[in-house]
Amino acid sequence: MSVSHVTTHILDTAAGTPAAGVAVELYARDGDTWSTIATGKTDADGRVKDLGPERLASGDYRLHFATGPYFAGIKTDTFFPEVVLTFTVAQSEAHYHVPLLLSPFAYSTYRGN
Numbered sequence: 018m019s020v021s022h023v024t025t026h027i028l029d030t031a032a033g034t035p036a037a038g039v040a041v042e043l044y045a046r047d048g049d050t051w052s053t054i055a056t057g058k059t060d061a062d063g064r065v066k067d068l069g070p071e072r073l074a075s076g077d078y079r080l081h082f083a084t085g086p087y088f089a090g091i092k093t094d095t096f097f098p099e100v101v102l103t104f105t106v107a108q109s110e111a112h113y114h115v116p117l118l119l120s121p122f123a124y125s126t127y128r129g130n
Contacts, residue, residue, distance in 0.1 A: 021055070022073045022106070023113045025080060026064040031120040032091070035063025039087045043069045046077040054078075075108040080115055088121060095121040102126055 023043060027036035039059045044051040055069035085098030097119075106113060114129035 020066050020071070020112070021069045022071055023068055023078065023080070023115060024064070024066050025059075025068065025115045025117065026062065027059055027082065027117045027119055028063055029120070030118050031093075035059070035061065036084075036087055036117075036119060037061050037063060038090065039063075040083040041065050041068060042081040044079040044081065045073070046079070051079055072108065073106050075106060077103060077105050079103045080117075082117055082119075084119060084124075093121050097122075097124060100124055104128075 025041060027039055028034075029036045037059055041057050041059065042053055043055045045054050057065040057068045059065055080102045082100040084095060084100050088095040100117060100119070102115060102117070104113070104115060116126060116129050118125045
């Protein structure tokens with residue numbers, strides 16, 4: 018299996034564990050609209066390694082994380098039923114890893130390796 022140009026993982030920082038089973042969608046900007054490129058779910062390690070193609074064109078992209086159902090599944094109230102991260106890809110870059118550090122009432126992200 019090849020690794021996609023964009024990968025992600027989610028760590029539930031409140032529980033101290035990976036967030037498994039979270040639906041993730043990758044979108045590309047096309048003018049004023051967003052088009053779905055790929056969908057996936059985090060695995061037992063909280064990772065999605067095959068989200069979209071091996072190469073993306075330069076441009077703006079968006080990751081949508083369906084965090085509400087994840088928190089509902091672990092019977093935890095949350096302020097964020099979804100998290101949307103928008104970022105820019107340069108085709109010349111080999112890989113983009115976009116992690117999500119998540120708790121019921123906060124989140125953060127960064128560009129990983």
